[in-house]
Structure formats: C-alpha cells, structure tokens
Amino acid sequence: xxxxKFELAGLLGAGLVRSLFTMTHLERIGAENYxxxxxxxxxxxxxxxxxxxxPLIHCHQREDIVVLTSEHRDGEYVTRVIRYHGxxxxxxxxxxxxxxxxxxxxxxxxxxxxLALTPDGPTGPVCVFKPGSLTxxxxxxxxxxxxxxxxxxxWYLRSWDRFLIPKPASTVRLQYHxxxxxxxxxxxxxxxxxxxxxGEELNAHTxxxxxxxxxxxxxxxxxxxxxxxxxx
Numbered sequence: 001x002x003x004x005k006f007e008l009a010g011l012l013g014a015g016l017v018r019s020l021f022t023m024t025h026l027e028r029i030g031a032e033n034y035x036x037x038x039x040x041x042x043x044x045x046x047x048x049x050x051x052x053x054x055p056l057i058h059c060h061q062r063e064d065i066v067v068l069t070s071e072h073r074d075g076e077y078v079t080r081v082i083r084y085h086g087x088x089x090x091x092x093x094x095x096x097x098x099x100x101x102x103x104x105x106x107x108x109x110x111x112x113x114x115l116a117l118t119p120d121g122p123t124g125p126v127c128v129f130k131p132g133s134l135t136x137x138x139x140x141x142x143x144x145x146x147x148x149x150x151x152x153x154x155w156y157l158r159s160w161d162r163f164l165i166p167k168p169a170s171t172v173r174l175q176y177h178x179x180x181x182x183x184x185x186x187x188x189x190x191x192x193x194x195x196x197x198x199g200e201e202l203n204a205h206t207x208x209x210x211x212x213x214x215x216x217x218x219x220x221x222x223x224x225x226x227x228x229x230x231x232x
Contacts, residue, residue: 011080011084013077013080013081013084014080014081014084014085017054017057017058017081017085018058020058020165020166020168021055021058021166021172023168023169024151024166024168024169024170024171024172025169025170025171025172026055026059026171026172026174027171027172027173027174028059028174028175028176029173029174029175029176030175030176030177030178031176032176033145033176033177033178033179034046034145034176034179037143037145037179041112042143043109043112043113043114043115043140043142044114044115044142044143044144044145044179045109045114045115045116045117045136045137045142045143045144045145046060046065046114046115046116046117046145046146046147047116047117047118047119047129047133047144047145047146047147047198047202048116048118048146048147048148048149048202049118049119049120049126049127049149049161049202049206050118050120050121050122050124050126050161050163051126051127051149051156051159051161051162051163051164052147052148052149052150052164052206053078053118053163054163054164054165054166055149055151055164055166055172055174056116056147056149056174057081057082057085057087058085059172059174060087060116061085061086061087062085062086063086063114064086064088064113064114065087065088065113065114065115065116066087066088066089066090066104066105066108066109066113066114066115066116067082067087067088067089067090067115067116067117068089068090068091068092068093068094068101068104068105068115068116068117068118069082069089069090069091069122070091070093070121070122071091071092071093072122074122075091075122079091087116088108088113090104090105090108091104092104093122094117094130094132094133094135094136102135102136102139105117105136106136106139106140109136109140109142110140115136115142117133117136118133119133119195119198119199120161121161123160124160124161126160126161126162127199127202127203128199129195129196129198129199129202130195131188131191131192131194131195133195134182134186134191134194134195135191137181137182138182138183138184138186138191139184141182141184142182143179143180143181144179144180144181144182144198145176145177145179145180146176146177146180146198146201146202147174147175147176147177148173148174148175148177148201148202148205148206148209149164149172149173149174149206149209150164150172150173150206150209151164151166151167151170151171151172151173152170152171152172152173153166153167153169153170154166154167154170155167173209175205175209177198177201177202177205180194180198182194
C-alpha cells in the first residue's frame, strides 16, 4: 500500500508540474556554459539551490540527468516525480554515510550521464553550499555548472528551502554560470573555498534575477501542512 501511495503521488505531482509549466514563460541566460560540454559529450555536474528544483525538473526533462535524492520519505516522493520526467535517481547522501550515494553518482558520470545536486540539501542550511557536493566532481573530473533560478511571480513555501512554485503566466529565469573545475588533488580547504565562492555567486545572481523580474512584494509565501538541449 505504501508503494502504491508513493506511485500515485508521483503520478499526480508529475501531472501538476506539466500543467503548471504550460502556463509559464522560460528564459535561459548563459546556456552556452553547459551546451559546450553537451556538444563534446562531456558529462556535467549541475548545482543549484534546493528551492529552485521544480522549474529545473520541467526545463531539463528527458535529458538523462541523474539526480541524488534522499533515502527518507520526502526523497521517495521527489524520486517518483522526477522519474516521470525522464530523470534517473541515485538514493543516498553526500554527508552522513554518503558512500552509497557517491558510488552511484560516480558510476553514472563514468557512463556519460550528467549529474544534478542541491548543495544545500537535503535539510539545509538554506542557500549554504556544502563542500561535500564537489566530491564527485573532484573524483571524476566533471565541470561544475551552477544554475540560478528565479520567477517573476511565485509562491514560496514555508519549508526549510523556501521551495519555489512559479505562478501561472510568470516568467521563469534560469542563469547558467561559468563552469568551475575542481582538481583531482584538491584539498578539503580548497573545496571549501570553491564551495563558498559558488554559493556567493548563486545567492547574488538569484537575488538579481528576482529584482529584475519583480519586487518581493509580488511573491507569495504559502504555509505548508504536516526546450531541452539534448546530447548529440
């Protein structure tokens, strides 16, 4: 019964995502920062804040991207929804006992798949880049492409990540930043510096994208209860 509940929730969630984004407008900025790697067949590590996940599920569907999801119940719901959009999921963590998650991501990258991670997930702190998210990039030599996500008008849930749901008729803006490269011999201190730098860039550009679209007064906070670019 529990499995059926997750499956039905995933099917419903996927349908709602598709319906919502038929009524929004998408703008991509700096897409060449990842398209160059797609053209050469080089796997990419996309990193973005957890709260911006929903627009990216829609915008990058069916591109054979592998996403790390939590092994907890919330992660199961996310896994079911993204699979309906053509993503693959690796269950696990990069922090507490993260060996399983790291192994799965490394295998996926070595097979040629792009990866997607939320460096402030799965439970925060919000918009703080955890350096462990760069471990796979260091091990496999992946270029890291940060993505800022914003909407001209949207609902923000009162969850730890202020999860963004764009409103119908809004403009969703995605900005792909210049790729970063992590040396295979990078130390923990070097990973922390790179993580802090990317985190500052994501926060600065997310705020700028929002301010260009609308004032925060048009954003609504909601109380929670208990064209894709293909590889050649």
